[in-house]
Amino acid sequence: MGKITFTMAKRILKNLVGGPATLRYPFEPAKRYDASRGHIEINIDDCIFCGLCSKNCPADAIEVSKPDRTWEIDRFRCIICNSCVEACPKDCLSTSNVYKEPVLSGPVKDKVIGPEVEAEKEAPAGAE
Numbered sequence: 001m002g003k004i005t006f007t008m009a010k011r012i013l014k015n016l017v018g019g020p021a022t023l024r025y026p027f028e029p030a031k032r033y034d035a036s037r038g039h040i041e042i043n044i045d046d047c048i049f050c051g052l053c054s055k056n057c058p059a060d061a062i063e064v065s066k067p068d069r070t071w072e073i074d075r076f077r078c079i080i081c082n083s084c085v086e087a088c089p090k091d092c093l094s095t096s097n098v099y100k101e102p103v104l105s106g107p108v109k110d111k112v113i114g115p116e117v118e119a120e121k122e123a124p125a126g127a128e
């Protein structure tokens with residue numbers, strides 16, 4: 001009993017004189033490590049809009065449109081499981097260890113538009 005009381009007293013004293021055990025995020029920057037899962041990034045130039053990332057996403061967070069050449073992610077749905085990164089045949093997805101800015105309400109969707117295809121760029125004016 002005496003030993004438990006001593007241990008508790010030591011812990012209380014340590015908590016009183018030591019700083020808080022948690023960060024005041026977002027007022028202080030979040031700690032991050034090489035392997036931290038911050039958010040998913042895309043190199044849209046390499047994307048072929050196959051939709052495999054979307055099909056393999058357990059959180060239904062990605063929408064891909066081949067006709068519009070768009071790739072969109074809902075940051076509130078994404079659980080950063082890495083499944084899309086592993087499924088992408090073009091290796092154009094990656095997990096950044098930088099966290100996105102906190103927000104108070106959602107949805108938070110990031111839409112990325114792919115570059116025009118060469119045929120469209122070179123098409124003469126007025127051509128369909």
Ligand code: SF4
Pocket residue numbers: 042046047048049050051052053054064071087088089090091092093
């Ligand atoms: S799996 Fe890769 S190439 Fe296919 S749509 Fe997703 S990001 Fe683009």
Ligand code: SF4
Pocket residue numbers: 040053056057058059060061062073077078079080081082083084085
């Ligand atoms: S990391 Fe996981 S949850 Fe987030 S978009 Fe990719 S597959 Fe979906």
